[in-house]
Amino acid sequence: MAKCPACNHDVRTPLFLNLDAWRHLVCPHCQARLEMKPPRSIVLGPLIAPFFVFAREGRVFEIIAFVFMFVTVFLLLLESLRPKVQLRKKSLPEPSIRLNIDDPSN
Numbered sequence: 001m002a003k004c005p006a007c008n009h010d011v012r013t014p015l016f017l018n019l020d021a022w023r024h025l026v027c028p029h030c031q032a033r034l035e036m037k038p039p040r041s042i043v044l045g046p047l048i049a050p051f052f053v054f055a056r057e058g059r060v061f062e063i064i065a066f067v068f069m070f071v072t073v074f075l076l077l078l079e080s081l082r083p084k085v086q087l088r089k090k091s092l093p094e095p096s097i098r099l100n101i102d103d104p105s106n
C-alpha cells in the first residue's frame, strides 16, 4: 500500500517486478496517473565497484566492501517491497505519424 500524492488515499501497489501493472497504475479515488518512485538506495549501487578495487589492499577493506554490498542490496530489496508512488508527469506518447487518409484535396 502507498499513499496517493494527489488525494492522500491508500493505493494498492502491484509487485515491483510487475512492470506492466506499474505502467497502467491509476489512483482508484482521484484517477491520477501514478508511477513508482525510484528507490533512494539505488545511488549506492555504483559505489560498490570502487569499494572492491580497495578490497585488494587488504583484509579490512575486503570486509568493508562486502558489508557495503550487502547493506546496499538489503536496502534496495526493502524499498522495492514497500514502493512509494509519485504523480506521473509525462502524458501518453502522441502518435508521431499521422495518416492523411480522408484528405478531401485528392
Ligand SMILES: [Zn+2]
Pocket (backbone or CB within 6 Å): 004, 005, 006, 007, 008, 009, 027, 028, 029, 030, 031, 032
Ligand atoms: Zn488519488
